[in-house]
Amino acid sequence: MELTGAEITVRCLQEEGVEFVFGYPGGAVLNIYDEIFKQKHFKHVLVRHEQAAVHAADGYARASGKIGVALVTSGPGATNAVTGIATAYMDSIPLVIISGQVPTPAIGLDAFQEVDTVGITRPCVKHNFLVKDIAQLADTLARAFYIAASGRPGPVLVDIPKDVTQQKTEFAYPQKVSLRSYNPVTKGHPGQIKKAVQLLLGAKRPMIYTGGGVILSDGAPQLTELVRELGFPCTSTLMGLGGFPATDPLFLGMLGMHGTYEANMAMQHCDVLLAIGARFDDRVIGNPDHFFQEPKQIIHVDIDPASISKRVRVDVPIVGSVSDVLGEMLKLIKGAKEKPDEAALKTWWTQVELWRSRDCLHFDRTSKLIKPQAVIEQLYAVTHGAAFVTSDVGQHQMWTAQFYKFAQPRHWISSGGLGTMGFGLPSAMGVQLAHPDATVACVTGEASIQMCIQELSTCKQYHLPIKIVNLNNRYMGMVRQWQEFFYGNRYAESYVDALPDFVKLAESYGHVGMRIESPSDVEGALKEAFSMKERLVFLDFITDQTENVYPMVPSGKGLSEMILV
Amino acid sequence: MRHIISLLMENEAGALSRVAGLFSARGYNIESLTVAPTEDATLSRMTILTRGSDEVLEQIIKQLNKLIDVVKVVDLNEGSHIERELMLVKVKAAGKDREEMKRMADIFRGRIIDVTDKTYTVELTGTGSKLDAFLEALEEGTILETVRTGACGVGRGDRVLKV
Numbered sequence: 067m068e069l070t071g072a073e074i075t076v077r078c079l080q081e082e083g084v085e086f087v088f089g090y091p092g093g094a095v096l097n098i099y100d101e102i103f104k105q106k107h108f109k110h111v112l113v114r115h116e117q118a119a120v121h122a123a124d125g126y127a128r129a130s131g132k133i134g135v136a137l138v139t140s141g142p143g144a145t146n147a148v149t150g151i152a153t154a155y156m157d158s159i160p161l162v163i164i165s166g167q168v169p170t171p172a173i174g175l176d177a178f179q180e181v182d183t184v185g186i187t188r189p190c191v192k193h194n195f196l197v198k199d200i201a202q203l204a205d206t207l208a209r210a211f212y213i214a215a216s217g218r219p220g221p222v223l224v225d226i227p228k229d230v231t232q233q234k235t236e237f238a239y240p241q242k243v244s245l246r247s248y249n250p251v252t253k254g255h256p257g258q259i260k261k262a263v264q265l266l267l268g269a270k271r272p273m274i275y276t277g278g279g280v281i282l283s284d285g286a287p288q289l290t291e292l293v294r295e296l297g298f299p300c301t302s303t304l305m306g307l308g309g310f311p312a313t314d315p316l317f318l319g320m321l322g323m324h325g326t327y328e329a330n331m332a333m334q335h336c337d338v339l340l341a342i343g344a345r346f347d348d349r350v351i352g353n354p355d356h357f358f359q360e361p362k363q364i365i366h367v368d369i370d371p372a373s374i375s376k377r378v379r380v381d382v383p384i385v386g387s388v389s390d391v392l393g394e395m396l397k398l399i400k401g402a403k404e405k406p407d408e409a410a411l412k413t414w415w416t417q418v419e420l421w422r423s424r425d426c427l428h429f430d431r432t433s434k435l436i437k438p439q440a441v442i443e444q445l446y447a448v449t450h451g452a453a454f455v456t457s458d459v460g461q462h463q464m465w466t467a468q469f470y471k472f473a474q475p476r477h478w479i480s481s482g483g484l485g486t487m488g489f490g491l492p493s494a495m496g497v498q499l500a501h502p503d504a505t506v507a508c509v510t511g512e513a514s515i516q517m518c519i520q521e522l523s524t525c526k527q528y529h530l531p532i533k534i535v536n537l538n539n540r541y542m543g544m545v546r547q548w549q550e551f552f553y554g555n556r557y558a559e560s561y562v563d564a565l566p567d568f569v570k571l572a573e574s575y576g577h578v579g580m581r582i583e584s585p586s587d588v589e590g591a592l593k594e595a596f597s598m599k600e601r602l603v604f605l606d607f608i609t610d611q612t613e614n615v616y617p618m619v620p621s622g623k624g625l626s627e628m629i630l631v
Numbered sequence: 632m633r634h635i636i637s638l639l640m641e642n643e644a645g646a647l648s649r650v651a652g653l654f655s656a657r658g659y660n661i662e663s664l665t666v667a668p669t670e671d672a673t674l675s676r677m678t679i680l681t682r683g684s685d686e687v688l689e690q691i692i693k694q695l696n697k698l699i700d701v702v703k704v705v706d707l708n709e710g711s712h713i714e715r716e717l718m719l720v721k722v723k724a725a726g727k728d729r730e731e732m733k734r735m736a737d738i739f740r741g742r743i744i745d746v747t748d749k750t751y752t753v754e755l756t757g758t759g760s761k762l763d764a765f766l767e768a769l770e771e772g773t774i775l776e777t778v779r780t781g782a783c784g785v786g787r788g789d790r791v792l793k794v
Binding site for chain 2: 375
């Protein structure tokens with residue numbers, strides 16, 4: 067039977083087992099929306115701004131491991147989605163974004179709500195398509211899903227002109243997709259893996275450094291087993307948190323610009339570094355020249371060959387899926403006659419513990435003002451460390467990474483690469499929909515939350531009982547911190563004047579709002595909020611305005627050149 | 632160092648802009664870029680002339696391979712190869728210069744493919760440096776117009792870039 071392009075689009079989503087489509091209707095996608103209206107296989111979630119549609123799909127993908135799907139109209143629908151797409155691209159999140167386009171005869175004629183969506187999104191997608199021929203529609207959508215999730219994942223956009231959604235053709239969904247130009251490697255090279263294991267077993271001052279690739283490849287069990295088998299210290303990037311339990315003594319905390327003293331010092335002074343699904347970016351290792359002042363040998367496991375030897379030279383590159391490669395490594399390590407050098411390891415751990423005893427994350431616990439760190443500590447305690455936590459971008463994000471000890475993968479949802487303010491609330495919606503019974507918290511600040519505040523309305527419509535933990539210091543905290551450190555206390559435009567009353571704001575959207583101004587009320591407020599299982603609660607914590615995130619590696623400096631409290 | 636990168640890509644709309652966009656987004660240098668379909672109409676072959684250190688070249692090759700439409704990439708400089716570029720030069724050819732211009736074209740094994748009473752159009756094929764040499768050899772002020780295709784190249788002998 068012949069189906070219209072709109073019917074085919076909807077059928078493809080059904081074939082892929084899509085549960086939720088996050089979107090916003092408009093002229094170019096009306097035929098698709100009409101078909102969505104007629105079906106019951108998946109649910110459409112109406113957001114209030116297209117940026118939020120993509121962030122919500124992104125949060126859903128990060129928390130579930132499935133592909134997130136967003137649907138937007140042409141022109142402004144597509145341009146609004148770009149921030150969300152770029153966010154997902156930088157963090158390698160598998161998404162399929164369907165955008166409407168003006169009818170094919172109108173393309174290039176500056177039609178109403180026309181924009182070159184494929185051109186605009188090209189630098190921030192893994193791949194994109196413009197479907198001009200209905201015969202290609204089903205095949206293209208199948209390719210989009212395949213490309214999004216395989217290899218190094220990423221967002222794929224499919225732009226569908228309105229006339230294509232009206233035309234008809236026979237529908238057959240491809241059972242299998244194969245592309246001659248795209249065959250991502252999964253298995254690591256056995257010779258390289260062997261070499262890596264020998265290097266690890268011979269190390270005197272070993273270090274394991276993990277990133278988002280561990281989460282994306284579902285490699286957390288293998289990583290945990292490997293680290294415990296070797297007994298080596300382990301650190302993680304912002305993106306990798308939860309890949310190895312932060313509660314384990316082998317874990318040194320996050321590394322990087324706001325990483326712990328012990329993690330950064332161990333990175334700097336190790337002799338053999340095993341990097342897993344991480345990419346040595348500027349926020350993580352600081353100045354690469356300084357990083358190599360202490361000679362070290364590097365093993366780098368990554369599914370993307372282009373991530374290897376990009377910022378640092380690597381001695382043993384291994385291209386492959388993290389979970390596969392770590393599985394192979396484990397087999398070899400368990401079967402090996404040699405064991406890690408116990409004496410050397412003992413000396414190394416003595417040094418690491420000395421660094422750890424510096425207690426770099428300490429803060430004033432006697433303050434009469436609410437310390438933001440204390441809020442996160444309490445959040446961790448009240449949620450028993452088991453919540454899904456999303457964040458926006460800035461100081462609150464770093465404090466959450468430092469003080470919420472993530473013990474499971476896919477529980478920490480944060481925009482790492484692009485650093486997108488406004489990500490926290492919409493991504494929490496996707497997380498809550500993926501895990502309807504789970505506790506979901508969005509840690510944010512009064513500046514970030516206002517970038518997608520309109521989604522409080524979406525939360526009401528779909529009964530999403532997210533707990534918003536707003537660390538309200540009346541400043542763009544991280545900007546203020548940089549201005550204090552590097553711009554002579556000139557706080558240019560970082561003070562947020564004329565803030566709304568967040569309690570009333572939350573109430574006006576039909577939610578519960580709470581303002582907390584005293585340190586003694588923090589725990590009680592959190593407990594009360596989290597006991598309201600059916601309600602969204604906006605917790606507005608009025609925090610110490612002057613608090614800074616420590617340690618800090620200033621931009622361009624070496625990892626061991628931290629500013630400490 | 633100067634490198635000639637040859638690649639095969641799906642002959643799809645927008646494929647060229649993916650490559651061009653990659654080079655500009657990552658700050659890689661393009662001296663010339665040529666592209667045309669191959670004997671297999673589903674494939675285009677592109678030749679990119681670029682400069683960069685070994686590390687940069689490694690990244691360029693990896694990033695090109697990462698593009699979904701790119702089927703195969705080689706750095707022709709990794710083995711011996713042949714490089715050619717076509718140039719058309721329109722020159723003044725009047726009076727006493729006319730004979731000299733003909734001689735110069737002959738020396739460089741160029742062909743005169745269009746003639747008026749005042750001009751010649753010379754077709755010249757060779758490596759980029761040969762074409763440069765021809766332009767330098769011409770007397771100042773004699774060149775009216777120059778058009779070059781950019782380099783294309785192929786590996787010598789058994790080295791074949793094919794799907």
